[in-house]
Amino acid sequence: MTATGTHITASRLTYAWPDGTPLFDGLDLAVGPGRTGLIGLNGSGKSTLLRLVAGELTPAAGTVRTAGEIGYLPQNLTLDTTRRVDEVLGIAATRAALHAIENGDPAEEHFTAVGDDWDIEERTRATLDQLGLAHVALDRTVGQVSGGETVLLRLAALLLRRPDILLLDEPTNNLDLAARRRLCDTVAAWNGVLVVVSHDRELLERVDRIADLRGGRITWYGGPLSAYEAAIAVEQEAAERAVRAAGADVRRQKRELTEAHDRLAGRARTAKKAQGGIPRIVAGGLASSAEVSAGKLIGRHRERLAEARERLTEAEEAVRDDAEIRVDLPHTAVPPRRRVLTLRDVVAREGAEPVTLDVVGPERIALTGDNGAGKTTLLDIVTGATAPAAGTVEAHVPLRHLPQRLDILDPRASIATNVRNLAPGTDPQQIRARLARFLFRKERPDQLVGTLSGGERFRATLAALMLAEPPPQLLLLDEPTNNLDLAGVRSLTTALESYRGALLVVSHDVPFLRGLGVTRWLRLDGGLTETDPL
Template identity: 70%
Template sequence: MAHSDASSVRCSGLSFAWPDGTVVLDGFDLAVGPGRTGLIGLNGAGKSTLLRLLAGELTPAAGSVRVTGETGYLPQNLVLDTALRVDEALGIAHTRAALHAIERGDASEEHFTAVGDDWDVEERARAALDQLGLAHIGLDRTIGEVSGGESVLLRLAALLLRRPDVLLLDEPTNNLDLEARRRLYDAVASWSGVMVVVSHDRELLELVDRIADLRDGEVRWYGGSLSAYEEALAVEQDAAARTVRAAEADVRRQKRELAEARVKLARRVRYGQKMYDTKREPRVVMNARKREAQVSAGKHRIMHTEKLEEAKERLDEAVEAVRDDDEIRVDLPHTAVPAGRSVLTLRELELPYGARVAGFEVRGPERIALLGPNGAGKSTLLRTITGELEPVAGEALAHVPLRCLPQRLDVLDDRLTVAENVARFAPAATDNRIRARLARFLFRGARADRPVATLSGGERFRASLAALLLAEPAPQLLMLDEPTNSLDMASVRRLTVALESYEGALIVASHDVPFLRGIGITRWVRLDGELSPLDPGEV
């Protein structure tokens, strides 16, 4: 796919704020040339907003956005009209209708104008669909007949058909199953124009040429893929930590020297007063010496005070360079499950939407990865295990307390604070006990009093996880449904560390294989009509 080397994206002095006054970008500059750029950053840093500004969906309050070449944009939350035909979604319906009219013998000029030079539009459309694993989808079918993951790939196929010079992708692998993700990886790897992709998907970010890290309203550039970025960042952070230690030592030294200067000044004042009292020297000489000593001491004190302030400023700058890598700590003894203990039994289970589980047993602190294509019934299975859905037949028996964190993160009440939400799950716990435990989930002090409605995606996830894990009785079986969707990379790392110290049984439905490997999965299963064991080597 050939693209112009002149294609580029430029932002100059870009400023944008939401109607409530929340500033997202202020005087922001950015220049992106050909190649694949991975845009990363914490939840709430403004990545999706920046992509919408580049795509022209939002208007900046100040500054300019200049995109050279045609732009294609794949938003994070894609909503397509279910009544649309596939050829309409691909943007070729008008051309295709004219082509068919000509084939039927209608030689009207309007049809030839509509077709232009695009005589192979159907072949190109089918090739684009085939590239993304959608060859089975006919051009005359409607969007309502395809899955959510397929509709994302369909939108990408439409973009590829247009051959844009600049491609903007916002979390494109969200809601895609493993097979669909691999198709998307191939499409990204073969892209030769300008691409800016916002993602937390490690495998996808290994395909980019450079990383743009959006932090505190500025972008820092790192050459290479995600692995190269993490290596460079580790070196940076080691150096930053050493700078902090040196700055702390300097502040201590300046404090000590200032204290010593004050002691010397006090001694001089006492000595001068003693000489004055005993009148050993003429009064004029003593007064002159006193004034000289006061001036000298004042300068000395000011010099040390300034040095201390400078040392404190250097320390503040050094601390700012060190990233907040606080980790969630989940040392909850009541969640532990002894090895061999029966945790969950599924017998002749038939799910509401057709999938079946003949027999399945979870024992001890097993860590089970639940994989399968979109629409296979993974979420339905988890909801049936919790009792939220009634099975069509068979039974799901939980032998320990359990909790499930759904994809929608709707376990919290937006009207309540973080602390109040946790109190709903543990009504017998005191406020002090709740706050002490919330601190382990990085909700310290006033952060625990924030209304849930004001939390970012990563914070909301952390609060939901806290509410479930701090519930009484403590869950000895924790089920997570696509937990890494819409989490930034720092939040994924925090979740991974948190789950490392969880001592209960885990069932995690996810397409994020690097995350699953990171949390120490002990058994892999696939749901596709039936539940079957999966060899880790096949994943």
Template identity: 65%
Template sequence: MSSSITVTSLSYAWPDGTAVFDGMDASFGTGRTGLVGVNGSGKSTLLKLVAGELRPADGMIRVAGEVGYLPQSVTLDTALRVDQALGIAGQRAALHAIESGDVSEAHFETVGDDWDVEERALATLGELGLAHVGLDRTIGEVSGGESVLLRLAALLLRRPDVLLLDEPTNNLDVYARRRLYAAVEAWPGVLVVVSHDRELLDLVDQIADLRSGEITWYGGNYSAYEEALATEQEAAERMVRVAEADLKKQKRELVDAQVKLARRKRYGQKMFEQKREPKIVMGARKRAAQVSAGKHRIMHEEKLTEAKDRLDEAAEAVRDDDEIRVDLPYTAVPAGRSVLTLRELELRYGARVAGGFDLYGPERIALVGRNGAGKTTLLRTIAGELEPVSGEATAHVPLRFLPQRLDVLDGSLTVAENVARFAPGATNNRIRSRLARFLFRGARADQSADTLSGGERFRAALAALMLAEPAPQLLMLDEPTNNLDMASVRQLTSALESYEGALIVASHDLPFLESVGITRWLLLDGELSEITPEAVGFEA
């Protein structure tokens, strides 16, 4: 039997009772599928349900074949050896025991038929660019990106029939991403990937668009999906315009009919008062006129209702991808203003800034480099969260730092209360009016931070920092597009278009970096050096 995933009448709700899926049907066959949708639509939840990590409230999920699942958050015990993380420590120990002359039956049972497991493990590590990571090293010796690839290597060694990947390129540098792309392209079975990485989504065979608890299928990769969606949206917007024109027409016709009926009523009343016809005839005419008026009114009201329904239906087909639009005049930095100075800076864990580095005015700096090169350490040192080993890092303007973990938010507080922490002098009305520009309108500003989706949580953290007092004139972002869907990335880009201060972004997401108007590219590879934009896409 070929491997597949079949979802039948699936229902699932969040702990607060909000329905995520209500009777959803779907089927995934052999090939690569990109699962897309706005943050909070249930993409990660669906993968967890298929992987068996969550139980549906109703319905059924059938998986033909073994499932391998790579979640968004990869947390490995730093004390684990690499072979333990790969799940081959027992087999490896048994093999070494047999090679040493111990012919215990238990060792042969442990090895089974997998006599080349160590060679396969090393080959898999090599294919993912981890040849330098020995099987006896501990997880604490590898970077965050390498630990993601180790989890993927463990899955590939199991040879599952169905592979589920949730934001697999998070924290991966350019080199590691290319290794992952190659593994995805070579995958022979069922693969379902959730990602905001456009380059990865352009490798899939089809797109499953999850919206309002239902999946719409599009053949081809993400670029083909965008073209098809644009055509659909143009047609939907035309239908809205047609429906709006029809609604106006039905309203006019109803008013015209009411005016005509009023005239007939006045004429009949006049005839009655002047008694120009017998009373019995006038009574019959009055009753006929009332019946006719009722029929006309009902007919026009039904047409008006139908026109409203058509407009509502047409409007539902138009996607409402709101954009963040903010006016932040106090973040502006004059062109010649000194913003940041680094002098002979030596960081923890080995990276350094030889000589000096200066940032002036509203420059936009992209900080790139391999996983583990020290980009986060550099940002945390500039932010004052870490002391340098030597040298100095001096910011000359108010700065804010948004870390990968988004731990600037207090989960027990609402969105509005979190912003108030950063702007204690602002009134509640002022906070709410500014939050509305970050798409937290009305009751959404009263949501508890720990109930927000990944994209909402990022938006709330960004709002808290950008609306802080004093206004930040240097904003530092560490891997800001991790866990964001495409719509949220566009929202972030539009917010940064309104920001007039200096910007430093550490990211492996090259399309995003290009979209925010980077003026200088810095590579951290042991030392900090300036590079050309062309050198950013360097080959592994």
């Protein structure tokens, strides 16, 4: 699939956001064969870097060079739902020509279209089977497959092209557990150049190296995510020791400077008393000489203090500040025996099995199931966005819904305005204070939602929902980790630890669900069944 010479190189790469804010300023990058996991905080430029490598964006300065054909899977994938599966896979013309030849049409253009791909259908079926899509007919339309299956179809199209370089941006978003594992196996078997942006821990355990994008620069770590985290832990422990040592040095230098001032002041007073019998011209010379010596001494102490402060600043910069959301939401509390949600014989669509569910007290429920099982539809029915074909739904407490699409905020309004729209009676300064706990500090609440990165938009949406009036006592979350980096997932978990209401979470991110302290695991597979913890 690839030669050892296949590579990606970027030299002095410079790129800025449309508003002029610099993102990369002289970034250098070299990626050779093997699997690279590209990680970094939301907004650090991971997706932008992939788009620059793929040729979808043009740098302001610098160069990007690639040796080999590129296959690129973007994070936000939109496909025409009316297109057939074989068209999405890029084999429609070859397949049509092959069928024409098989039906006795010897036209030369058919043989030209087929080329050497006489086994295209067999190869396609094998690729689809590898990704768990054996049931998908090539003549079906994209609208007949689930969102997760659409991602896998696009990946299958890339694999059929046999590219030398594969760029994947959050490929496990919207995939169920089985599909995630198949994709992880595909990544593990890749023997070309592969760069994957992901927060999926299982996927990042299949890479050969980690590229950490931070502050417009990349730092490389050998091994998978677990090796990276171990190395970072060692680095941070050393950095924190250096901060403590540098801080102690600053305090010592301050103390020595103060003591030097005190000693010189004492000497000056003593010298003044002793000058009573000395001629004025001699006393003046002695005083001048003392002032010069004192000035040199104080200057040396000040230089040492400045150097100590510089070392402290450098040490502090080496300590990572991956800030976490911290909130206290006492008004969201639900008593243990309080009825929260009741579903009675709810039928999502004609022919589906009825669903009955009782949620009581501050339960934390994980709702799992294969792609296309109807998990998102069930949440939409609970919120009233979609009417059930049959059955009844009754929410007994205020609820809020965080959808996959993150489309509940007005992109033309600021973060603060969006929050105020959901909590109109709250004082504006109080809103800004609360947004600071969601890491929107200083002028950030005034930023337009439409200019936010995926992770920032998620944080803004979560803040708007959790700060809404009345406070939500039931939160419905639909694949909440899709738009988050690794630090963001940790931050969300911390935020939800302080939430005291009931949770109903649709997710395939098992480590995240375990971190939430799920109290009940449910699987939607036709009907709704209780399962053992994953």
